[in-house]
Amino acid sequence: MNYIELYLAVEPDFADILVAELAQIGFESFTEEPDGIRAYIPEPEFDDALLAQLLTRYAELTTLRYQTTRIEAQNWNETWEQSYEAINVADRCLVRASFHPPAGQEFEVDIVINPKMSFGTGHHETTALMLEHQLDLDLAGKRVLDVGSGTGILAIMAAKRGASLVRAFDIEEWAATNALENVALNDCAQVVSIRQGTLETEPPAEYDLVLANINRNILLADMAGYARFLAPGGQLLVSGFYETDLPDITQAAIVAGLRPGLVKTKNGWVAARFEK
Amino acid sequence: MAKEIGGYVKLQVKGGQANPSPPIGPALGSKGLNIMEFCKQFNARTQDKAGTILPVLITYYKDKSFEFVIKTPPAPILLLEAAKLKLGSAQPNLLKVGSVTWDQVRTIAETKMPDLNCFTVESAMKMVAGTARSMGITVTGAKPF
Numbered sequence: 001m002n003y004i005e006l007y008l009a010v011e012p013d014f015a016d017i018l019v020a021e022l023a024q025i026g027f028e029s030f031t032e033e034p035d036g037i038r039a040y041i042p043e044p045e046f047d048d049a050l051l052a053q054l055l056t057r058y059a060e061l062t063t064l065r066y067q068t069t070r071i072e073a074q075n076w077n078e079t080w081e082q083s084y085e086a087i088n089v090a091d092r093c094l095v096r097a098s099f100h101p102p103a104g105q106e107f108e109v110d111i112v113i114n115p116k117m118s119f120g121t122g123h124h125e126t127t128a129l130m131l132e133h134q135l136d137l138d139l140a141g142k143r144v145l146d147v148g149s150g151t152g153i154l155a156i157m158a159a160k161r162g163a164s165l166v167r168a169f170d171i172e173e174w175a176a177t178n179a180l181e182n183v184a185l186n187d188c189a190q191v192v193s194i195r196q197g198t199l200e201t202e203p204p205a206e207y208d209l210v211l212a213n214i215n216r217n218i219l220l221a222d223m224a225g226y227a228r229f230l231a232p233g234g235q236l237l238v239s240g241f242y243e244t245d246l247p248d249i250t251q252a253a254i255v256a257g258l259r260p261g262l263v264k265t266k267n268g269w270v271a272a273r274f275e276k
Numbered sequence: 277m278a279k280e281i282g283g284y285v286k287l288q289v290k291g292g293q294a295n296p297s298p299p300i301g302p303a304l305g306s307k308g309l310n311i312m313e314f315c316k317q318f319n320a321r322t323q324d325k326a327g328t329i330l331p332v333l334i335t336y337y338k339d340k341s342f343e344f345v346i347k348t349p350p351a352p353i354l355l356l357e358a359a360k361l362k363l364g365s366a367q368p369n370l371l372k373v374g375s376v377t378w379d380q381v382r383t384i385a386e387t388k389m390p391d392l393n394c395f396t397v398e399s400a401m402k403m404v405a406g407t408a409r410s411m412g413i414t415v416t417g418a419k420p421f
Binding site: 001003005013014016017019020021023024028029030031032038040042061071073076077078079080083084115117118119121123124126215216217240241242245269 | 286287288289290292293294295296297298299300301302303304305306307308309310311312313315316319320321323326329340350351352353355356407410411
């Protein structure tokens with residue numbers, strides 16, 4: 001997505017105040033500059049008139065000067081993505097980029113991910129834990145739903161472990177596009193379908209496994225939704241939160257009619273299994 | 277051996293809402309750091325303050341690893357939350373559109389103490405009250421000092 005950068009020269013006393021005010025009209029993040037601040041907002045949310053109104057108000061109190069610049073969307077993570085290490089998951093699966101050599105015979109599963117600024121390369125504990133859970137389960141012939149799919153890594157793993165149908169979606173368009181590329185790289189387009197969307201726009205259906213590596217707040221809000229997509233006896237795998245948040249997640253799962261199962265942890269991060 | 281520091285990046289980001297767009301993307305990406313790793317960690321650590329602006333100081337190392345410290349929200353953010361205002365006053369010195377109590381000012385001052393150069397809560401409270409005035413927010417009740 002394209003962004004608008006606002007450069008605002010302002011006296012130090014008013015820098016934090018204007019950060020607070022700009023946050024109220026949709027600016028997401030800020031940097032401090034020697035003579036003021038820079039503020040960033042997604043282009044579709046930028047309202048020139050609202051900004052002018054706000055800054056006119058403060059121009060009566062202090063001297064300020066500003067200009068806006070459009071920043072084209074691009075893969076900001078490209079430098080890191082050009083040279084990272086492949087990941088060994090439980091000595092059974094290798095997750096690598098297309099610039100790495102293919103996995104050797106010692107690995108059951110070889111997954112190729114060219115991430116392009118999307119979540120899921122196996123480097124993060126939560127991704128690795130979700131992949132480990134999937135290695136534990138018998139997925140042959142199973143129907144799988146991947147919520148917040150990022151690079152598509154978990155959907156691809158499900159397909160490689162024998163799932164018969166995998167549907168995946170991500171709220172971010174660039175992630176859905178990236179996941180499609182990765183599905184093609186791993187030759188699983190016949191099993192895995194990817195779209196941009198949310199749980200609300202997912203057509204009702206029953207799945208044997210639902211995957212959601214997101215964050216605590218979204219998992220808590222959507223737990224009942226995940227349960228609805230599960231067939232009786234179906235499993236839910238959730239991650240993206242710390243051990244301190246596990247009691248809340250477990251409670252929400254129980255309220256949604258799920259039974260707690262195996263929990264895996266790594267460096268304080270959790271991936272937990274629940275069953276309907 | 278201690279890791280060699282490559283430098284620092286200072287940002288203010290909404291809790292739970294870090295994404296790889298500017299400024300996080302270019303600021304970290306240009307150093308060769310894994311932006312997605314930062315976003316996942318920052319968002320998980322700030323789920324309790326989702327949507328609130330939080331200053332974050334990132335220390336990155338020559339080996340492309342990094343760590344970061346999340347600070348307390350800026351006083352104006354806390355004042356707007358306390359006054360439940362959508363916007364500050366239209367004409368700050370003429371028309372007061374919101375108010376906070378001295379108790380609320382004390383709470384904000386106490387929250388901010390770790391990040392302010394103040395030796396006493398009273399001096400921090402004076403600083404917070406001054407910021408409120410600049411934003412057109414009235415402080416109500418008996419002045420406690």
